[in-house]
Amino acid sequence: AQKVTQAQTEISVVEKEDVTLDCVYETRDTTYYLFWYKQPPSGELVFLIRRNSFDEQNEISGRYSWNFQKSTSSFNFTITASQVVDSAVYFCALSEAQGGYQKVTFGIGTKLQVIP
Amino acid sequence: GAGVSQSPRYKVAKRGQDVALRCDPISGHVSLFWYQQALGQGPEFLTYFQNEAQLDKSGLPSDRFFAERPEGSVSTLKIQRTQQEDSAVYLCASNREGRGNEKLFFGSGTQLSVL
Numbered sequence: 001a002q003k004v005t006q007a008q009t010e011i012s013v014v015e016k017e018d019v020t021l022d023c024v025y026e027t028r029d030t031t032y033y034l035f036w037y038k039q040p041p042s043g044e045l046v047f048l049i050r051r052n053s054f055d056e057q058n059e060i061s062g063r064y065s066w067n068f069q070k071s072t073s074s075f076n077f078t079i080t081a082s083q084v085v086d087s088a089v090y091f092c093a094l095s096e097a098q099g100g101y102q103k104v105t106f107g108i109g110t111k112l113q114v115i116p
Numbered sequence: 117g118a119g120v121s122q123s124p125r126y127k128v129a130k131r132g133q134d135v136a137l138r139c140d141p142i143s144g145h146v147s148l149f150w151y152q153q154a155l156g157q158g159p160e161f162l163t164y165f166q167n168e169a170q171l172d173k174s175g176l177p178s179d180r181f182f183a184e185r186p187e188g189s190v191s192t193l194k195i196q197r198t199q200q201e202d203s204a205v206y207l208c209a210s211n212r213e214g215r216g217n218e219k220l221f222f223g224s225g226t227q228l229s230v231l
Contacts, residue, residue: 009156033217037210043205047157047219091158097216101147101171104220106158112193 002027004094006107013082014115021077021110023092028116029053034075035093039109040054045091051075118142118197122208122223129198135208136225137193139208145221147214148191150183153225159207165191166214198230 003026013019025034036048049059050066059066063080079086092107121140128136141148146167151159152175161175164177167188173225180199185191197204205227 004158008160031216037220037222042224044224045207045220045222047221048124050217050219052217068191094197095216095218101164101166101214102216102218104149104161106151106160108156108158 001107002094002096002103004105004107005091006092006110008110009108010111010113012113012115015084016081018078018080019082019112021079021090021092021112023075023077023107025073025075025092025094027094027096029096031097033095035095035104036066036077037091037093037106039091039107041088048077048082048090077113082112084114084116087112087114120208120210120221120223122206122226125224125228126224127228129228131200131230132195133198134196135198135228137195137206137228139191139193139210139223141189141191141208141210142221143189145210145212146188147211147218148185149209149220150191150193151209152177153205153207155204162193162206164214195228198228200230203228203230 005024032053034051037045065078067076089109091109095104148165150162153159164172165185180196182194205225207225208223211218
């Protein structure tokens with residue numbers, strides 16, 4: 001069975017600090033995909049990034065970076081020089097193709113508050 | 117449409133009432149998903165449609181929950197005889213084909229409060 005663990009339920013940082021959101025996953029499949037989504041107060045989850053299980057290259061996009069380590073089943077997300085607009089709930093998700101369609105399991109989410 | 121649209125945005129129901137939640141996915145998206153998000157939790161899978169076919173309803177919590185997508189576009193999630201434990205945000209998501217590597221496009225959700 002799939003499982004996603006986000007151990008940090010809430011984090012508060014002061015603006016311009018760096019912050020890392022942790023994600024650990026469990027799966028028996030060899031082919032799977034990992035995602036991060038952002039949920040601002042408006043409620044709509046917004047896609048941030050996707051990695052497949054065969055690609056362990058880390059990725060940087062502006063102030064955002066992701067560290068995928070298969071050996072520890074982790075897919076951590078770092079925001080550099082945080083801003084107030086980064087305040088939101090962030091979800092890590094694991095997607096597998098089962099029976100011809102995707103089954104997505106979400107973590108509990110990490111609520112990030114960036115204080116000005 | 118430009119994005120996934122859900123209505124109503126908020127719904128208050130008295131315990132025992134029936135409710136219907138609507139989802140209008142992105143035009144051309146074959147796959148449609150319903151999720152339930154309790155306060156402080158992540159989205160939990162309810163059901164999946166590929167066009168008009170409901171391929172997976174394993175996440176529906178009870179037989180009071182029913183979903184349909186009769187013409188392969190708009191979907192309705194119906195909850196009969198609502199209970200307080202049904203209070204949650206109901207999220208709809210869609211994508212082109214439902215493949216494992218596809219991102220989900222979400223609506224803003226319907227916040228259901230059962231009194």
